Amino acid sequence: MKLAIASGKGGTGKSMVAANLAFTLSRTEQVTLVDCDVEEPNLHLFFPAPATTTEVTVPVPVVDENTCQHCGLCGEFCQYGAITVLSDRVLFFPELCHSCGGCTLVCPNDAIHEEPKRIGTTTISTPLPNLKLISGRLDTGNPHAVPIIRAAKNLASEDPVVIHDTAPGTSCPVVETLDGCDACILVTESTPFGLHDLRLAVDVAGRLGIPAGIVINRSDGNDKATLEFCTDHDLEVMMTIPFEREIAAIQCRGDLLCRVRPEWQNAFIALYVKCSTLAGG
Amino acid sequence: MIRLAVISGKGGTGKTMITAALAQLLHGNLVLADCDVDASNLELLLSPKLIDTTPFMGMKTAVIDPAVCTQCGECESHCRFGAISRDGEVYKINPIRCEGCAVCVHICPVAIRMQPRQTGEIMYSETARGHLVHARLVPGAGNSGLLVHAVKKMAMERDRNSDLFLIDGPPGTGCPLISTISGVDMVLIITEPSVSGLHDLKRVVEVCRQFRPRIFVAINRFDLEQSLTKTIQHWCNEEGIPLIGMIPFDPQVIESVRAGSPVTQAGPSPAAQAIRKLADNLEKEMTHHDTQRG
Numbered sequence: 224m225k226l227a228i229a230s231g232k233g234g235t236g237k238s239m240v241a242a243n244l245a246f247t248l249s250r251t252e253q254v255t256l257v258d259c260d261v262e263e264p265n266l267h268l269f270f271p272a273p274a275t276t277t278e279v280t281v282p283v284p285v286v287d288e289n290t291c292q293h294c295g296l297c298g299e300f301c302q303y304g305a306i307t308v309l310s311d312r313v314l315f316f317p318e319l320c321h322s323c324g325g326c327t328l329v330c331p332n333d334a335i336h337e338e339p340k341r342i343g344t345t346t347i348s349t350p351l352p353n354l355k356l357i358s359g360r361l362d363t364g365n366p367h368a369v370p371i372i373r374a375a376k377n378l379a380s381e382d383p384v385v386i387h388d389t390a391p392g393t394s395c396p397v398v399e400t401l402d403g404c405d406a407c408i409l410v411t412e413s414t415p416f417g418l419h420d421l422r423l424a425v426d427v428a429g430r431l432g433i434p435a436g437i438v439i440n441r442s443d444g445n446d447k448a449t450l451e452f453c454t455d456h457d458l459e460v461m462m463t464i465p466f467e468r469e470i471a472a473i474q475c476r477g478d479l480l481c482r483v484r485p486e487w488q489n490a491f492i493a494l495y496v497k498c499s500t501l502a503g504g
Numbered sequence: 505m506i507r508l509a510v511i512s513g514k515g516g517t518g519k520t521m522i523t524a525a526l527a528q529l530l531h532g533n534l535v536l537a538d539c540d541v542d543a544s545n546l547e548l549l550l551s552p553k554l555i556d557t558t559p560f561m562g563m564k565t566a567v568i569d570p571a572v573c574t575q576c577g578e579c580e581s582h583c584r585f586g587a588i589s590r591d592g593e594v595y596k597i598n599p600i601r602c603e604g605c606a607v608c609v610h611i612c613p614v615a616i617r618m619q620p621r622q623t624g625e626i627m628y629s630e631t632a633r634g635h636l637v638h639a640r641l642v643p644g645a646g647n648s649g650l651l652v653h654a655v656k657k658m659a660m661e662r663d664r665n666s667d668l669f670l671i672d673g674p675p676g677t678g679c680p681l682i683s684t685i686s687g688v689d690m691v692l693i694i695t696e697p698s699v700s701g702l703h704d705l706k707r708v709v710e711v712c713r714q715f716r717p718r719i720f721v722a723i724n725r726f727d728l729e730q731s732l733t734k735t736i737q738h739w740c741n742e743e744g745i746p747l748i749g750m751i752p753f754d755p756q757v758i759e760s761v762r763a764g765s766p767v768t769q770a771g772p773s774p775a776a777q778a779i780r781k782l783a784d785n786l787e788k789e790m791t792h793h794d795t796q797r798g
Binding site: 231234238260261263265300302318322323365366367368397398415416420424430445471472475477 | 513517605644645646674701707711714728732753762
């Protein structure tokens, strides 16, 4: 079972749902939690433990200035504007490079080869006996989140139960995380912002063909618009978490609702059962 | 023109709510941009009247002509983005995965070509406080950094005589955020008193320091976890980052978001008062900025 927790809007409680779900399930089975919000990974804050770190690299071109004839073909070919060829040297802008390898293919003089460049890390830890935590972490200042997400997901590819925490938004990082998942939980809040972005998230999940269910977080009881949207789009509201200052405070401190108030564990087990149905149906 | 971006690192800390209130409070001629192009929400608080729409063409996407394709599979083996796969008798390109590198066209110029693809639209609107440039990215499309760049460019070109360019930024530290803060004069980072808020604040400050803007911080819902608020205050102090706003938790904020207006429009409330103070502090910093520039 590969599950993703996504939302569209940021700060709706994705990590909170992911962390509590993983914590609760790990009491009875082996669970892998993958933090795919690599721009701002947070799950390790809820599960402090010693971790093994591996660098994530991408191939980037290196030009051999002795062989290069400054013909300019590589610069013309590069769709990202990452290479500018001057009459006597080649300028390379690594932050624009997508590592497609095109420049090495078009060079008539074999003057370009690729070398690995670090863009971030993945870490693996075992904070609880049955819980494996994998976190992707993009180096600050680096724009390309997708290769880190891919690397983090790969580390969990053989694991039986995997919960992926997704970045906010609806673009490439979200698509990369959702791709290949059996189901996704979309966490929303009952505000016009929450609903606006939930629509987008439902759209992305639909385009990728991934069944989705809804969790309403911080509900103050005014959920009518969200519930109507869910009914209209045949989406099940699988869980509703009320707004309570104490729940917010538990999360703020980096603690887990299901650890502080174990009576919540049943609700998360029920959520998982509903996700399994969603994935199977 | 002073360019000010409101950002956060962590999502959901209150960027948009605060940007909308600042738009109402800050003096001078304004132009506004919503650079959270994945999930743009500023329009929900500013009741914009649409003036015009411009299609946004992202990177071109490769397409295979099945009539010419000989199913040799060379394109698939050279694509580093997993965008090409065999589907029965034909090879197909998945436009969601294609990053527009054109390597496949180089490998097979006969059967594959690059095709322009509209991946979003840019909207230019009128609001009570000036023009707003906002955008819609096709859900699941890439190139949000490019779209952010296009949004900023339109605002700066069409409203070049504005005194202040106020930007509602995206969460995160990746490509849309970097595109948002490049070239701005000041960033206001909205954080919250949580371990995640502090962690993400530190990372986004690291990114900002690789660019040139002056950095300011405001803590939203500061009273939800006072001990973490103290930690953030202490950290800002040590780092020499001015903490210029402390906004309390206030149910009026959600009421106003539901009513579709800035919280400062609803009359005096604890949050509105605190944002007024924040706006005053920003005004002072901007005057200072202008004086320094001469």
